[in-house]
Amino acid sequence: MRFVLIHGAFSGGWVWGPLAERLRALGHSVEAPDLPGGGQDRTPVSDVTLDAYARRIHEVVSASAEPVVLVGHSMGGMAITQAAPLCADQIASMVYVAAFLPQDGQSLIALTQLPEGETDQVQANLVVEGDPPVATMTDEASRAAIYAHCSDEMAAWAIASRTPQPVFPFTEPVALGGFDFAGLSRAYVYCAQDRAIPPPLQRRMIAAAGCDPVVELDTDHVPMLSRTEELATALDRLAA
Numbered sequence: 001m002r003f004v005l006i007h008g009a010f011s012g013g014w015v016w017g018p019l020a021e022r023l024r025a026l027g028h029s030v031e032a033p034d035l036p037g038g039g040q041d042r043t044p045v046s047d048v049t050l051d052a053y054a055r056r057i058h059e060v061v062s063a064s065a066e067p068v069v070l071v072g073h074s075m076g077g078m079a080i081t082q083a084a085p086l087c088a089d090q091i092a093s094m095v096y097v098a099a100f101l102p103q104d105g106q107s108l109i110a111l112t113q114l115p116e117g118e119t120d121q122v123q124a125n126l127v128v129e130g131d132p133p134v135a136t137m138t139d140e141a142s143r144a145a146i147y148a149h150c151s152d153e154m155a156a157w158a159i160a161s162r163t164p165q166p167v168f169p170f171t172e173p174v175a176l177g178g179f180d181f182a183g184l185s186r187a188y189v190y191c192a193q194d195r196a197i198p199p200p201l202q203r204r205m206i207a208a209a210g211c212d213p214v215v216e217l218d219t220d221h222v223p224m225l226s227r228t229e230e231l232a233t234a235l236d237r238l239a240a
Contacts, residue, residue, distance in 0.1 A: 001092070001239040002066045005032040006057060008074025008099070009122075009165040010137065012039015015073070015158065019224040022232035028239065033060045035079060037166045045132045048166035050082045050174065057083035067092040069239050072099045074196065074221065078108050078174060085179035093185040095238055097231070098194050098221050101186075101205040104176040108169070116200035121145035133167040145195045149219045149226040158225060181209075187238050189215045189223065189231065196221040213238070 003023055005016040013032035020030040036043035036052040043052065057079060061068050070091050072080035077099025084091065100108050112123050125141035128134070137145070139159050147155035188211040190202050206214055215234045217223050223231045 001028050002064070002068045003028055003030045003235065003239070004057070004060055004068045004070050005030060006070070006072045006076035006080050007032070007035065007038060008072075008076045009135070009170075010142075010162045011074075012041070012161070012163065014039055014161050015222070016224055018154075018228045019232055019235075022228055023235065026232065026236050028236070029066075031060055033057075035076075038163065045130075045134055045166045045168075048168060050078060050169050050172045053079035053169065054083035054086055058086040061087040061090050065090075069093050069095060069235070071095045071097060071235065073097045073224065074099055075108060075169065077101050078169065081176070082174050084181065084184070085176055088179070088184060091184060093187065093238065095187045095189065095235065096205075096211065097189040097223060098191040098197055098202070099188075100197065101188065101209050101211070102174045103208055104179075105173045107171055107173045109171050110173070111201065111205070114201060114204065116204045117198055119195070119198045120201070121195040128167055134164045135167050135170075136164050137162075146221045147225070148195060149193060150222065154225050158222070186211050187213050187215065189217060189234060191221060191223055192216060192218045194219075194221045 007015050012034045016032040023030050034041040037048035070080050077096045112120050122145050125137050126135045142159050188206045217227050219227045
């Protein structure tokens with residue numbers, strides 16, 4: 001199966017590296033692009049929007065005729081949701097991994113402000129500066145909020161790889177133009193120890209979207225790094 005893996009905030013395609021190796025070993029093809037402004041991508045901050053994310057995903061998906069399992073992590077859930085109407089005919093299924101899962105008209109910030117999101121340790125530790133604004137987090141806050149279950153070595157590598165995150169996509173509501181995901185399978189990988197997207201908020205989004213199946217992993221916000229083997233097995237089964 002062909003997987004397209006979409007990273008979250010402060011991140012890049014690099015975050016999927018260990019998981020991509022496992023998926024390829026299981027016989028899948030894997031693409032993990034950098035979103036605009038993420039990883040090695042040098043799109044100007046003022047041009048980084050949800051629409052720009054969606055267009056990048058559409059470019060990657062449509063570069064081959066082969067259908068995809070479209071996977072989004074964290075903020076990547078916003079991006080794959082916005083992209084779905086552009087490439088729905090090529091999406092075999094969608095998987096949200098510890099991801100924001102908006103309804104039409106919801107922004108990431110609006111989701112974090114729901115009562116179920118009140119213990120979110122990312123929003124609590126963001127440092128926002130500049131115009132247009134860019135967010136950063138200290139290494140210590142990142143380790144506690146995002147990489148708590150990762151090995152010291154893995155966490156140090158990930159924290160060193162992080163890049164500042166343009167803030168505008170956090171504030172933009174998803175605009176689906178009437179697209180309703182009818183007939184499109186959406187699964188969710190729920191992370192029970194997540195301090196970035198608190199479990200109650202994950203559950204609320206899963207229920208609102210009617211995700212099925214739901215896979216539960218007893219880990220932090222980055223199962224691709226903290227539970228690589230378990231996540232690879234789960235995605236392999238979901239693809240089947």
